Amino acid sequence: MQQAHALDALFQALADPARRGMIARLCRGPASVSELGKPFEMTLSAVAQHLQVLEASGLVRSQKLGRVRTCRLEAKALERVDRWLSARRASWETMQPRAKLEAR
Amino acid sequence: MQQAHALDALFQALADPARRGMIARLCRGPASVSELGKPFEMTLSAVAQHLQVLEASGLVRSQKLGRVRTCRLEAKALERVDRWLSARRASWETMQPRAKLEAR
DNA sequence: CTGATACTTAAGTGATTGCTATAGTATCCC
DNA sequence: GGGATACTATAGCAATCACTTAAGTATCAG
Numbered sequence: 144m145q146q147a148h149a150l151d152a153l154f155q156a157l158a159d160p161a162r163r164g165m166i167a168r169l170c171r172g173p174a175s176v177s178e179l180g181k182p183f184e185m186t187l188s189a190v191a192q193h194l195q196v197l198e199a200s201g202l203v204r205s206q207k208l209g210r211v212r213t214c215r216l217e218a219k220a221l222e223r224v225d226r227w228l229s230a231r232r233a234s235w236e237t238m239q240p241r242a243k244l245e246a247r
Numbered sequence: 248m249q250q251a252h253a254l255d256a257l258f259q260a261l262a263d264p265a266r267r268g269m270i271a272r273l274c275r276g277p278a279s280v281s282e283l284g285k286p287f288e289m290t291l292s293a294v295a296q297h298l299q300v301l302e303a304s305g306l307v308r309s310q311k312l313g314r315v316r317t318c319r320l321e322a323k324a325l326e327r328v329d330r331w332l333s334a335r336r337a338s339w340e341t342m343q344p345r346a347k348l349e350a351r
Numbered sequence: 352c353t354g355a356t357a358c359t360t361a362a363g364t365g366a367t368t369g370c371t372a373t374a375g376t377a378t379c380c381c
Numbered sequence: 382g383g384g385a386t387a388c389t390a391t392a393g394c395a396a397t398c399a400c401t402t403a404a405g406t407a408t409c410a411g
Contacts, residue, residue, distance in 0.1 A: 151262055151264060154262035154267075155258075155262040157258040158258035158262055159398095160254075160255060161399095172342055176358065186401065188359080188400085209357090210406095211358085216339065221339075225329075227267075228325065228329050231325060232322075234271070238275050263369085280387075280388065281386090289371095290371065291387080291388070292371075292372085292389080293371075313379075314378040314387045315386095315388085316387080
């Protein structure tokens with residue numbers, strides 16, 4: 144699998160509550176760096192570093208206009224995660240009708 | 248959110264290619280520890296440690312019979328990840344018809 | 352021009368990861 | 382019993398993480 148590295152970065156990016164919070168916020172529309180950081184007790188520096196992780200994973204894209212950097216969600220990245228999950232579900236469902244009855 | 252910790256552990260567990268590989272294998276049915284480790288160039292010790300991470304996250308459950316530990320997937324855990332993803336998709340889709348047209 | 356705002360960069364730190372090597376313990380098979 | 386098999390537990394280590402502090406560099410507003 145060539146995109147193994149991409150999935151690593153995606154899941155890793157989502158493995159932090161602050162980063163998931165930022166994603167949740169961005170789902171409701173674009174936001175600046177300080178706006179994204181407001182809900183968290185964290186220096187702006189830390190927020191920027193989380194944002195770097197998110198951008199590196201492809202989940203977020205941003206552009207600077209004046210002194211404000213505006214971030215927006217890259218839905219394609221979330222879809223990629225979803226596709227991996229669907230593939231697992233598919234093979235689970237075709238293979239495990241027995242295990243479901245037996246479960247517990 | 249109370250389950251923040253649970254999602255942390257789930258995404259963290261999925262952020263490693265070996266662990267995702269083991270999950271993929273387990274989607275096709277139960278397997279022993281050494282069976283799960285076979286595709287990877289890794290000591291059995293390392294495999295067992297990955298498995299610990301998977302079990303701690305709730306993605307895998309196992310039981311020992313004789314000297315063989317048999318692992319199986321806990322589909323509920325994957326569903327929990329899926330539910331988080333769906334919630335994001337929902338708010339993305341209701342909020343962002345504009346951003347889609349504007350993109351690139 | 353000047354001060355406030357919005358980041359940005361760099362260095363440092365303590366904690367957590369993903370391994371390995373080594374040394375177990377508990378079956379199973381002859 | 383005695384050796385192979387299947388883990389299991391512990392310690393150690395280099396790399397990465399999630400921050401912080403401190404010191405920048407650009408805007409923008411008056």
